[in-house]
C-alpha cells in the first residue's frame with residue numbers, strides 16, 4: 001500500500017502540476033473517443049497502451065472482457081455500455097482481449113474453478129467461446145496455441161453479445177458506431193485487430209509510416 005500512497009504524492013507533485021489545465025478542463029464534462037472494454041488483468045493499461053489522456057477513454061473492465069448478452073443480466077456492463085453509446089455518443093467500441101488471460105485459461109480448465117463459484121458463473125457468458133474451441137480446434141493441442149485461439153474467439157463472441165445491446169444495435173444501424181476486436185500481447189507490446197474481410201486478426205501498425213515507403217515490412 002505504501003507504494004500507492006507514495007504514487008499519489010508523486011502524481012500530485014509531478015504529473016498533476018504539469019497537466020493542471022488538462023485536469024481542470026475535465027470539470028466541463030467528458031467526450032471520450034471510445035468505449036474501451038478489456039480484462040481486469042493488472043498487466044493491461046489501456047491508457048498507456050493507446051497513449052490517451054484522462055477524458056479520452058471510457059473504460060469497462062471485468063474478468064475476461066466478457067459482455068453478457070442483453071437481458072441475461074442487468075449489471076454494470078449493460079449500464080456502462082448504454083451510457084457510453086446513448087449519452088456520451090462514443091463513435092468506437094474496442095473490445096480488447098489479451099495474451100495469458102487467466103479467465104480464458106479458466107474456460108479451458110474448468111475443473112480448476114471448483115472453489116470459484118462466482119468466476120465459474122461469470123464464465124458462463126463465454127460458454128460459446130468454450131464450445132467453439134472444443135468443437136472446432138481439436139487439432140490445436142499445444143496449450144499456448146489453444147489459449148491464443150480461445151482469447152481470439154472470445155473477443156469475437158463478446159462482440160456478438162455487444163450487438164445484442166439495444167443502444168449498440170441502434171447506433172450500428174445508423175452507422176454511428178464501429179466495433180473493433182483487439183488482442184493485446186503484453187509481452188511484446190503488439191496489438192492485433194480482427195479484420196472481417198481476412199477473417200483473422202492482423203497486427204495494428206502505426207499509420208505514421210511515410211507514404212514514400214509503402215513497402216516497409218511489418219515490424
Ligand SMILES: [Zn+2]
Pocket residue numbers: 039040041063064065098100101102103104
Ligand atoms: Zn484476462
